[in-house]
Amino acid sequence: MNRYDSFLSAAARVMQESAIRRMGAVLGKGPEVISFAPGYPDPSTFPWEHFRATAADLLSGTDGSVLQYGPTRGFKPLLGAIVEILESRGITAATDELLVTTGSQQGLDLVARVLIDPGDVVLVELPSYVGALSAFNNVQASLVGVRQEADGIDLDHLDEVVGRLRAEGRRARILYVVPNFQNPTGLLIGTDKRTRLLEWAERNDFLIVEDDPYRDLYFDAVSEPDIRPIKADDRNGRVVYMSSFSKTLAPGFRVAWIVAPGPLAAKFELAKQAEDLCTGGFDQRMVYEAYRRGWLTRQIPMLRRHYQQKRDVMAAALDRELGDLISYAQPRGGFFLWATLPEHVSADTMLDAALRHGVVYVAGSAFFVDGSGHNTLRLCFSAPTPERIEEGVSRLAATIREAAEKPRAAAASPGRY
Amino acid sequence: MNRYDSFLSAAARVMQESAIRRMGAVLGKGPEVISFAPGYPDPSTFPWEHFRATAADLLSGTDGSVLQYGPTRGFKPLLGAIVEILESRGITAATDELLVTTGSQQGLDLVARVLIDPGDVVLVELPSYVGALSAFNNVQASLVGVRQEADGIDLDHLDEVVGRLRAEGRRARILYVVPNFQNPTGLLIGTDKRTRLLEWAERNDFLIVEDDPYRDLYFDAVSEPDIRPIKADDRNGRVVYMSSFSKTLAPGFRVAWIVAPGPLAAKFELAKQAEDLCTGGFDQRMVYEAYRRGWLTRQIPMLRRHYQQKRDVMAAALDRELGDLISYAQPRGGFFLWATLPEHVSADTMLDAALRHGVVYVAGSAFFVDGSGHNTLRLCFSAPTPERIEEGVSRLAATIREAAEKPRAAAASPGRY
Numbered sequence: 001m002n003r004y005d006s007f008l009s010a011a012a013r014v015m016q017e018s019a020i021r022r023m024g025a026v027l028g029k030g031p032e033v034i035s036f037a038p039g040y041p042d043p044s045t046f047p048w049e050h051f052r053a054t055a056a057d058l059l060s061g062t063d064g065s066v067l068q069y070g071p072t073r074g075f076k077p078l079l080g081a082i083v084e085i086l087e088s089r090g091i092t093a094a095t096d097e098l099l100v101t102t103g104s105q106q107g108l109d110l111v112a113r114v115l116i117d118p119g120d121v122v123l124v125e126l127p128s129y130v131g132a133l134s135a136f137n138n139v140q141a142s143l144v145g146v147r148q149e150a151d152g153i154d155l156d157h158l159d160e161v162v163g164r165l166r167a168e169g170r171r172a173r174i175l176y177v178v179p180n181f182q183n184p185t186g187l188l189i190g191t192d193k194r195t196r197l198l199e200w201a202e203r204n205d206f207l208i209v210e211d212d213p214y215r216d217l218y219f220d221a222v223s224e225p226d227i228r229p230i231k232a233d234d235r236n237g238r239v240v241y242m243s244s245f246s247k248t249l250a251p252g253f254r255v256a257w258i259v260a261p262g263p264l265a266a267k268f269e270l271a272k273q274a275e276d277l278c279t280g281g282f283d284q285r286m287v288y289e290a291y292r293r294g295w296l297t298r299q300i301p302m303l304r305r306h307y308q309q310k311r312d313v314m315a316a317a318l319d320r321e322l323g324d325l326i327s328y329a330q331p332r333g334g335f336f337l338w339a340t341l342p343e344h345v346s347a348d349t350m351l352d353a354a355l356r357h358g359v360v361y362v363a364g365s366a367f368f369v370d371g372s373g374h375n376t377l378r379l380c381f382s383a384p385t386p387e388r389i390e391e392g393v394s395r396l397a398a399t400i401r402e403a404a405e406k407p408r409a410a411a412a413s414p415g416r417y
Numbered sequence: 418m419n420r421y422d423s424f425l426s427a428a429a430r431v432m433q434e435s436a437i438r439r440m441g442a443v444l445g446k447g448p449e450v451i452s453f454a455p456g457y458p459d460p461s462t463f464p465w466e467h468f469r470a471t472a473a474d475l476l477s478g479t480d481g482s483v484l485q486y487g488p489t490r491g492f493k494p495l496l497g498a499i500v501e502i503l504e505s506r507g508i509t510a511a512t513d514e515l516l517v518t519t520g521s522q523q524g525l526d527l528v529a530r531v532l533i534d535p536g537d538v539v540l541v542e543l544p545s546y547v548g549a550l551s552a553f554n555n556v557q558a559s560l561v562g563v564r565q566e567a568d569g570i571d572l573d574h575l576d577e578v579v580g581r582l583r584a585e586g587r588r589a590r591i592l593y594v595v596p597n598f599q600n601p602t603g604l605l606i607g608t609d610k611r612t613r614l615l616e617w618a619e620r621n622d623f624l625i626v627e628d629d630p631y632r633d634l635y636f637d638a639v640s641e642p643d644i645r646p647i648k649a650d651d652r653n654g655r656v657v658y659m660s661s662f663s664k665t666l667a668p669g670f671r672v673a674w675i676v677a678p679g680p681l682a683a684k685f686e687l688a689k690q691a692e693d694l695c696t697g698g699f700d701q702r703m704v705y706e707a708y709r710r711g712w713l714t715r716q717i718p719m720l721r722r723h724y725q726q727k728r729d730v731m732a733a734a735l736d737r738e739l740g741d742l743i744s745y746a747q748p749r750g751g752f753f754l755w756a757t758l759p760e761h762v763s764a765d766t767m768l769d770a771a772l773r774h775g776v777v778y779v780a781g782s783a784f785f786v787d788g789s790g791h792n793t794l795r796l797c798f799s800a801p802t803p804e805r806i807e808e809g810v811s812r813l814a815a816t817i818r819e820a821a822e823k824p825r826a827a828a829a830s831p832g833r834y
Contacts, residue, residue, distance in 0.1 A: 004654075004680040007590055007624060009556070012531040015687040043481025051484075055472035064460025067468075067669030102519055102671075105694045112691075113555070114429040134691040138530070139426070173424055207424060237421075252484030252698035254519075263421040270432040274529075274551040277522045280697055281669035 010118070015138055034392035036361045036379040039183060039335045045306055046250045047295055054289045058282065066285055072273045074100025074257070075284040081291040082257050089215070090232030091241065093259045099268050102279045104213055104256040107242040108135040109275070110268040111174075111209055111258075115240075116141045121165055121172035125153055127338075127367030127376070129183040132176055132211065143369040144172070150329065152189030153177060155196060162204055175206050180227045181214040181334025184367045184378035188222070188332060194230045201238040213244045213256075216300050218333035219308040227333075237261040245287050247335075248300060253283035307335065307382055310389060314381040317393035325400055335382035338364070340375060342404055347377040350403045359395035427535070432555055451809035453778045453796040456600060456752045462723055463667045464712055471706045475699065483702055489690045491517025491674070492701040498708040499674050506632070507649030508658065510676045516685050519696045521630055521673040524659040525552040526692070527685040528591075528626050528675075533558045538582055538589035540623075542570055544755075544784030544793070546600040549593055549628065560786040561589070567746065569606030570594060572613060579621055592623050597644045598631040598751025601784045601795035605639070605749060611647045618655040630661045630673075633717050635750035636725040644750075654678040662704050664752075665717060670700035724752065724799055727806060731798040734810035742817055752799035755781070757792060759821055764794040767820045776812035 005013075058066050073079065079098055086093045101107040108131060116122060118140035124133065126145035136143055146161055147154040158175075165172045177197070179189040189197070201208050208230060215227045231241035244256035258268060272278075290296040314337055315330060328339040341347060347363040354360060364376025379396075381389055422430075475483050490496065496515055503510045518524040525548060533539060535557035541550065543562035553560055563578055564571040575592075582589045594614070596606040606614070618625050625647060632644045648658035661673035675685060689695075707713040731754055732747060745756040758764060764780040771777060781793025796813075798806055 002680045004678060007532055007681070008684065009530065009532060009534045009537075011534075012684045012688065015531075015684060015691075017687060017690070038486065040486055043478075043485055046478070046481070046484055048476055048478030052473055052476040052478075055476055056469055059465055059469040059472055061460075061463070061465030061469075064463070067463055067667035068457055068460055069455065069668045102693045102697075106692060109692045113426065114432075115424055115426060117426045117428075120426075131691070131694070138688060138691045250484035251486045254693060254695075254697040261421060263419045264424070267425065267429045267432060270434060271429065271555060273434070274432075274548070274555045275523060275526045275692060276519045276671060277548070278671075280519075280671040280700055283697055283699070 011138055011140055014140060016134070032358055033355065034359045034384055034388050034395065036359065036381070036384070036392055036396075038383075039380050040383040041247055041251065041335075042306065042383050043250070045299075045303055047290070047299055050290065050293070050295045051250075051286065054286060054293070058285050058289070066281055068281060070278045070281045070284070072269050072278050073098070074279060075281065075288060077292075078255075078284050078288040081288055085291070086259065090228050091259065094262070096262045097259050097265050099258050099260075099265055099272065100279050100284060101242070101256045101258050101272065102276055103246060103251070103254040104211065104242055104244040105131050105135070106272070106275065107256055107258040108132050108211070109138075110271045111240060112136050112139045112141065113271050114264065114267045115174055115207065117171075119171075120174070121170050123158070123161065123172060123175040124369055125177060125182065126370060127184050127364060127373055128176065128369065129178055129211065130366050133367075133369065136176070142170070145368065145370045146175075148182075148185065148187060150187070152179065152182070152187050152193055153197070155193065155200065158200065173206055174209060175201070176209045176211065177230075178211045178214075179230060180212055181217065181331060181336070183214070183334070184336050184362070184364065185338040186329065186331030186334050186336045188226060189230075191225060191228070194228070195233065197230060198233060198238060202236055206238070208239045210239050210241045212241065213247050214334035215243070216248050217303055217307055217335070219304060219311065219331075222332045231259065240264065245290075245296075248303060249287060249290055249296060253280075253286050255279060255283050255287045310381040310384075310386060311337070313386045313389045314379065314393060317390050321393055321397035322400060325404055335380050337379045337381060339377050339379060341377070341400060343375055345400065345403045346374045348374060350399060353402060354396065354399045357395040357399045359392045359399065361396070428555055428557055431557060433551070449775055450772065451776045451801055451805050451812065453776065453798070453801070453809055453813075455779075455800075456797050457800040458664055458668065458752075459723065459800050460667070462716075462720055464707070464716055467707065467710070467712045468667075468703065471703060471710070475702050475706070483698055485698060487695045487698045487701070489686050489695050490515070491696060492698065492705060494709075495672075495701050495705040498705055502708070503676065507645050508676065511679070513679045514676050514682050516675050516677075516682055516689065517696050517701060518659070518673045518675050518689065519693055520663060520668070520671040521628065521659050521661040522548050522552070523689070523692065524673055524675040525549050525628070526555075527688045528657060529553050529556045529558065530688050531681065531684045532591055532624065534588075536588075537591070538587050540575070540578065540589060540592040541786055542594060542599065543787060544601055544781060544790055545593065545786065546595055546628065547783050550784075550786065553593070559587070562785065562787045563592075565599075565602065565604060567604070569596065569599070569604050569610055570614070572610065572617065575617065590623055591626060592618070593626045593628065594647075595628045595631075596647060597629055598634065598748060598753070600631070600751070601753050601779070601781065602755040603746065603748030603751050603753045605643060606647075608642060608645070611645070612650065614647060615650060615655060619653055623655070625656045627656050627658045629658065630664050631751035632660070633665050634720055634724055634752070636721060636728065636748075639749050648676065657681065662707075662713075665720060666704060666707055666713060670697075670703050672696060672700050672704045727798040727801075727803060728754070730803045730806045731796065731810060734807050738810055738814035739817060742821055752797050754796045754798060756794050756796060758794070758817060760792055762817065762820045763791045765791060767816060770819060771813065771816045774812040774816045776809045776816065778813070
């Protein structure tokens, strides 16, 4: 309580720090800590040469609009490029359904502001992406979790949850999912399940918010049909789709996009107008040139190899060092490996010890809206080098073995998001 | 009404397009229209050479963090630079009171989300900046206007308004002002009045939101004491201060900042975290380098001369062509000239004719929250060349003369924001 509390809006009073951003601060504490925490891409994969050459062209001064304010919807040629990218994913989108956003996080925030009133229920996966949870939390949504199976969200549980909410008379119209290499679990929603989700949305008058930042980063044994967006088969305007250039180019340019039925896209535009007027002009042009000059496309196979190799290194190290103590499903793409510890070991409580051992992760409970998941953790393999992944897993193994040997009474109650 | 209306939040239902952004779209219609509408800086003033050289350095690839996600508060060295800039304005700020924002518009939006509940009254000047009105409107604030005099906000009217609101039992805790070269009027709040505003805020338990993007762009006969921020004398933590690099460097890099008492800054950080995670890393470094290498500072005297010359050209043309029909106060800095037409001429209604004549402005009614101002307009002299300012004023004069000669019945009712 301080003297400014009386000035705060109801929304501000419930705002909470994201566990991932908190871990980001820990990461800043020095190179001696190996971080499996934030989902950062590896800067060594960024196309620096191309960026440098393009920046020199864009900043020649011949086109003043490069550094001017621009349209809220986005830089027109970039919108055209995104239409083509969407086409390659099976999605047909008109320009009036499209909006460039200042990172995907802004897309989530626009969804929250435009579609959610305080107290409205938003359905999310158990576990789910904390950035989305923050955005929904900041408009005072009531977050309700739906379990996941090996092939993603559990449709039976979904029906059960919706039935219960209806019986309680609560307004629930939005389902948020990350179908491809989910953050944090790395899971894929099965092909057949995607079709059934669309039918479910139509039957129950829901909108599906489909967040798809990792889809290009798939590994062996995954092919395009496995990652076909739900939006690609959305005949009835039930899906709001978002994706990003942060994982395939660089997050330092804050450029992502959102596709939605025209009337909703128009509202997202109005919300964005008051949020930041427009996404940075230079950033948008850098991304557009990456597309136009062809090096975005050429970048992607290299990224798949790069991140797959790191996944392999982490998985092998975990099997070797912790095979008897943890379980996990091999991620088939993306940045994350989701591990489950013995029931009596709390990843929250263990975090201090992990730091002492020089390794950090995100405790899984941060991703659960129902207070569960205390014995889970998210390990991000994208940023560290293979050598540091090996070393980090060794440190983690030492930490987990210590924790597992403690008497059970020492395990604390799970943290809540 | 469309089938998506039932999905909209209460906030989304009241979202409206900003008149300025609408004019921005008109501007896009071709070079033959001369635009006095959006408050765009002149790209010919941007330090392109410096930007190009700095971009080449930053994108060498030796520092991966340039294009990585960064802290929500902002790039640390840039925060340090802003502390020094604030010091030069008379403001002492600790790092925990400071936040980099994605343009000043995000600062306004953070203020809105953190400090305003639906129905809360926010006091704004008559007229006031539409970007702020949009941000407040989007959290369903109730906007109440306070008149201005030649030296800015009318303190007697302020007391009267607050007295009335108190009597009605309405919650009003926030006053929004642009003390230096206000958008849209170009007015300066008098030195003495600034002190009295602080006393007023303390007496009435208000926070003042001080928006200060234009202060560096003052012309002859203005000196530093005239533009001393209210925040500089804020001993009791009553002022939330924001400023920007968009007008002194380039708006294409979306970098601004907000200073507030620590507990509020912490909430702004949480709100920003869910809005866009962080401001673009490349943009922040470009701005930081502009400061560190000294060319931001060297840029400013040139900008003052540049915009003063344009102000002079516009004022002389208006005097010559329209001296008998319009009145205006000479702006002493900033980008805007605020003109009043004969009472029976509506700037809203006249807009179509202006477009036919090949000139565009922002109708003043957009800046008034009380439905007044139908015979006012905002003319932005910053972006067009002197030649086009001359030509634009000729076209405007033809438009106004036509409108003034029409029978009074033809003047339509004022538009509402």
